[in-house]
Amino acid sequence: MLTLNQVSRRYGGATALDGVDFVVPENTYMALLGASGAGKTTLLRLIAGFEEPDQGTISLHGERIDGQPSHLRDIGFVFQNFALFPHLTVAENVAFGLRHRAHAPLTNETEIKDRTEAALELVGLTGFGHRGVSAISGGQRQRVALARTLVCEPRIVLLDEPLGALDANLRSRMCDELKAIRERLGVSFLHVTGSETEALTMGDQVAVLANGRIMQSDAPDMLFSHPGNAEAARHLNAWNIFDASLCNHDLGQGPIAVRFDQIDVSDPGAAPTERPALHATYLTGEFNGPTALSFFRAADGTLLQVVDHLSQPRLPDLVEGQGYDLHFAADALRQFHGAA
Amino acid sequence: MESRILRPTLALYTVLFLLFLYGPMIVLTILSFQSADGGPQFPIREWSVYWYEHLLGFAETSRVSQLPVGDSLLRSIVLAFMTTVVSTVLGVMSAEAFRTRFKGSGPAFYLIILGMMVPGVLVGLGMALLSNTLGIARAWWGTSFVLHVVYTYPFAFLVMLAIFNRFDRTVEEASLSLGVSPAQTFRRVTFPIIFPGVLSAMLFSFTLSYDEFARTLFTAGRDLTLPLAIYGTFSVEIYPNIFAFGVLTTLFSFTLLVIYGLLMKRFTSKASRYSGQEDA
Numbered sequence: 001m002l003t004l005n006q007v008s009r010r011y012g013g014a015t016a017l018d019g020v021d022f023v024v025p026e027n028t029y030m031a032l033l034g035a036s037g038a039g040k041t042t043l044l045r046l047i048a049g050f051e052e053p054d055q056g057t058i059s060l061h062g063e064r065i066d067g068q069p070s071h072l073r074d075i076g077f078v079f080q081n082f083a084l085f086p087h088l089t090v091a092e093n094v095a096f097g098l099r100h101r102a103h104a105p106l107t108n109e110t111e112i113k114d115r116t117e118a119a120l121e122l123v124g125l126t127g128f129g130h131r132g133v134s135a136i137s138g139g140q141r142q143r144v145a146l147a148r149t150l151v152c153e154p155r156i157v158l159l160d161e162p163l164g165a166l167d168a169n170l171r172s173r174m175c176d177e178l179k180a181i182r183e184r185l186g187v188s189f190l191h192v193t194g195s196e197t198e199a200l201t202m203g204d205q206v207a208v209l210a211n212g213r214i215m216q217s218d219a220p221d222m223l224f225s226h227p228g229n230a231e232a233a234r235h236l237n238a239w240n241i242f243d244a245s246l247c248n249h250d251l252g253q254g255p256i257a258v259r260f261d262q263i264d265v266s267d268p269g270a271a272p273t274e275r276p277a278l279h280a281t282y283l284t285g286e287f288n289g290p291t292a293l294s295f296f297r298a299a300d301g302t303l304l305q306v307v308d309h310l311s312q313p314r315l316p317d318l319v320e321g322q323g324y325d326l327h328f329a330a331d332a333l334r335q336f337h338g339a340a
Numbered sequence: 341m342e343s344r345i346l347r348p349t350l351a352l353y354t355v356l357f358l359l360f361l362y363g364p365m366i367v368l369t370i371l372s373f374q375s376a377d378g379g380p381q382f383p384i385r386e387w388s389v390y391w392y393e394h395l396l397g398f399a400e401t402s403r404v405s406q407l408p409v410g411d412s413l414l415r416s417i418v419l420a421f422m423t424t425v426v427s428t429v430l431g432v433m434s435a436e437a438f439r440t441r442f443k444g445s446g447p448a449f450y451l452i453i454l455g456m457m458v459p460g461v462l463v464g465l466g467m468a469l470l471s472n473t474l475g476i477a478r479a480w481w482g483t484s485f486v487l488h489v490v491y492t493y494p495f496a497f498l499v500m501l502a503i504f505n506r507f508d509r510t511v512e513e514a515s516l517s518l519g520v521s522p523a524q525t526f527r528r529v530t531f532p533i534i535f536p537g538v539l540s541a542m543l544f545s546f547t548l549s550y551d552e553f554a555r556t557l558f559t560a561g562r563d564l565t566l567p568l569a570i571y572g573t574f575s576v577e578i579y580p581n582i583f584a585f586g587v588l589t590t591l592f593s594f595t596l597l598v599i600y601g602l603l604m605k606r607f608t609s610k611a612s613r614y615s616g617q618e619d620a
Binding site: 079 | 508510513515516517518521522524529532
């Protein structure tokens, strides 16, 4: 179990992390979702020991690891750019840790060879060992990076946007494979990403990092249907967040959130009276294949989105620049208390 | 339209420039094949390799004494080699230090660079005076050696600084995350990757030291290095044997360059040597 307690990190005047409390349980695929610049990478670098926190403690299995040199922490790291050793072959890359690590390096060549081959088999690269790392594709490089880390059997594996450099097809395939590999090994993965789909697909648990803190850490379906605060909701890219006073019903004060797919549209005045509604101007639509997005601007300038599934269209024909009533079921909204 | 005039003009200019650049060397090469009774000027009386034989001691005794370059050549090579090793090691180490900002890194940078900026005559003179004051004998392996290092070290440092500038730090972090100690990481990851740069730094240091003149002139003491020895004969009397020697040393430098090129090629192509086996 990896535990971060009040971890802070500042760069000059800028605060990257501001008192992060975070737990990665045993045998879990933890996805960490955050916008670019939110401090995701910083968090991983602190855990791996490439940087040290200004405040707070980091412990693994109850033992404090902050302050320890990174090569003694026994934590695997998969880099966004893979960071393969360019002067070594695939097999040499994978065997590197076994052969040269400070703690209990292997000297038996047969054993090194066996474990290297087993690791390459695990990631589906049997027979690629003799190749140079510049002679393989991006997806294969990603697997080499993974095999190189896993072969050392780290206590936890940190993945820094590991799919960021891959194209969309490969990404979805690697998603499944990463999950399967993790389940086979039973080690915890901490996977950092900026994509909400990736986080929700991959994670047994998903944590949202924003403003230098963990906003919420929950099971993916829980997080998606019940975001605990406006920041978490915003990162899911599925919730409209607007001020409660825009609605005709008395919904109290402060920001409320309604999911893109739970808002209906009718002509002004035609909204059912039992449903809360607000007036907004239709801006434009965006066709995404199986779904279509419509954009509206509310009276106070807030941008609202409504998603329509092509198989079950429920929106009227919309004219750009015209006003409409947007309404939703009273139980569809989420209200956030306190500071958002 | 533009390139129809511009390109040939630029090409011609480049050719003329190169001719101008290498003119002295071409003249020197031609004159080195002068016959035994010819002097260091045109016309060539008869083509021969006499002066090469004379230089290497194969010719029968003649009125011209043999060029006293044997010992000085050896000294220069040894000195250049010593300088290369020390400067490159220092250059790599300090460039590595400059990868992280440390207190006083700004002034330290300029102090290092100063070594190649200050006029050689002045440092040479200063070193000569200092060694006199301190009572240290001047020698090519002592006082000159120190100045050669001061002179070539900034070049090695700058080369390595440029290399580290493009260096992807994450491969080192990857190595650390695999449990490999910082020392082993340098040996197994950093050094192999920066090695082409180290070769360049070595080449710089060697060639700069090999024909250094001003600093050596004041500090070499009794035993002369090659540039000093050649200058010594040059100021007395000139025979084509010195041209023959010039050609040979140029060939030697070319050999170094070729070795450098081969090593470089071998090293940089290593990463992609399996590119032909895509369907294994």
